Amino acid sequence: MVAVTAVAQVSRADYRVVPLPDGINGIKDNDFKLKESTLVDYPAGNRDMERNAAMLSQYIEDLTGLHLSTRPVNTGNNYGCISLQLDPKMTSDEGYRITVTSRSVIIAGKTAAGVFYGIQTLRKSIPVGKTDQVLLPAAQVVGSPRFGYRGMHLDCVRHFFSVETVKRYIDIMALHGMNRLHWHLTDDQGWRIEIKKYPRLTEVGGWRNGTTLGHNSPVNDGIRYGGFYTQEEIRDIVRYAADRYITIIPEVDMPGHMVAALTAYPQLGCTGGPYEVWGMWGVTDDILCAGKDETLRFVKDVLDEVIELFPSQYIHIGGDESPRVRWQECPLCQRRIKDLGITASAKQSAEARLQGWFTSQVQLYLTQHGKRIIGWDELLDCDIDSTATIMSWRGADPGAQGAMKGHDVIMTPVDPLYFDYYQTDKTWNEPIAFGGCNTLRKVYDFEPVAADLPADKRQHILGAQANVWTEYITCEPQIQYQVLPRMAALAELQWLQPEMKDYQDFKARLPRMVDIYKHYGWTYRAKSLIIEN
C-alpha cells in the first residue's frame, strides 16, 4: 500500500494589482508566511480599525479558505501578525503603506480609510483558491489616490434594484478603491425614496403602469412596475457604504425629471395634470412649476428628510434636461419672472434664468443646512454661483469651462464614462444598451484634466465618475456586465498619476482582478479581456 501524505498547498502573492500601487520596493528578507494561525492586529478601542480587521479576515477567508482571527492590541509586538496601524505622519489622507517582512505585515494609513485601501491591495495580491499558506514576498508597497472623488453612479429609478443588489454594488466599488456612490433616486419613471411628509410620492409615484419595450418603442409591456426604499433601508445602505469608506450622494433631480412626483401631487406642475408616471425614456416637457411657492416648500420639505438620511456634505439636485416650454406658457412662472425682474440676456432666455433662480433658492436652503450642491452641467447655462459643483456629462468641455469659472467639477462625460453605453462597436451579441461605444481602452485612456487647463484651475477637477443609467438594464447581472471590467479601468485613472498609466500593463494585471469577480460570482464582459472591443 502506498501511504498518501497530504501535500500543503502554497500560493504566492503578487502586489501588481488594479489599481497599480505607486511603488513596490523589494526588501531583502524571506517571505512572510500567511497561514491560519496568523493574527490580524488592530489598535484596541478603535472601532473603524476593528471593522477593518474583520473585513480583512473575511476577505482572506473568502479567497483562500484560511480563517484568521483578529486581536485588539495596545503595543507593538506583532511578530507573525498582520498589523493594522494608523500613522499620522503619512501625507495622503487616503494613502496606504504595506510593509512585508518575514516577521510581520504592517498595513499603515494616515486614516482608517487609507488602511482600508491597503487592505484592498493586499486582498487583491492574494491568488484566489483554497490554500494552506500564502507566501508574501518581503516588500514595501505604497499607494495613494490621484483624485479625492472616485465615483460610481447608479440609477435605481428606470429599473429598481433590491437592497442586496445595491450593497453588492458597494462591495464592487470597495474592491476598486472608490469612495463616492451617486445614487439616482427620483425621475419621471418612479420615485424611490420614502418621504414621510409626502407619502403619495412612493405610494403613487413609486409605480408605473408599464414600460416601453425595445429601444424606447411605442409598444408598452403593460406590466405595473416599481418599488422604493424605506427610510430604514436607506439608513442601512448608507451605513453599509460608510463602513467601506463610501459616501452616498443622493440625487433628487429637479425641476425636470419630476413626472413621478407630479403624478402624486399634480398641483406642483404648471398645468395641474393629470400626469402619469412615465413608461417611456427620454425627456418630457412636464416639470415642476417655478411660479408656485408651494413647489419650493415641497422641495425644501423633501430635502429636509433627505438631509436627515444622508450625512454626505453634497446633495445632488440634478438640473439636467429641463425643457422650459411649460414655463413659457405658465402665467405663474411668467409672473415670477416679472416679479423678480428677470430678463433674457444675450445667451439665456428669461426661463433659463428662472431655473437659475430656482436652483439658487434650493442651493441657499441647503447651504443654510451645512450642505453643498452638485448639479449637472446644464446649471452652467443658468445663473448659478461658483459654489455649486458641476457634474460634466455632455462631454468634458462643460467641466473645463466650469473650472475656468471657479466651479469644482466632477468629470462624467458620456464619452467614455457612460457605462450604460455599449463596450464594443460590434453590438450584435451584446445585451441591449443605450447606444454609444465606450470600450475598456477608451475608459482607460480618459484624462479628466484638460491639457490646456491653467495650473491654478486644475485643483477644481475633483475627480471622475462613471454613470450607470438603467433604462435598458433590468437585473443585477446586467449591471455587473456593464460595469465590469470597465470599473477596473476607471479605478486606475482615479488612482494613478497619468504618467504611470500603461494600458498593456493594465491588461496583463486584469485577469487576476477578474479571478476575484469570478470568485464572487459577479458577471463581467469576458471579451474585453481578450480583444480590443
Ligand code: TNX
Ligand atoms: C441622459 S445624464 C440623462 C439621463 C439618461 C441618460 C442615458 C443626464 C444628466 N441625463 O436621464 O438616463 O442620458 O444615458
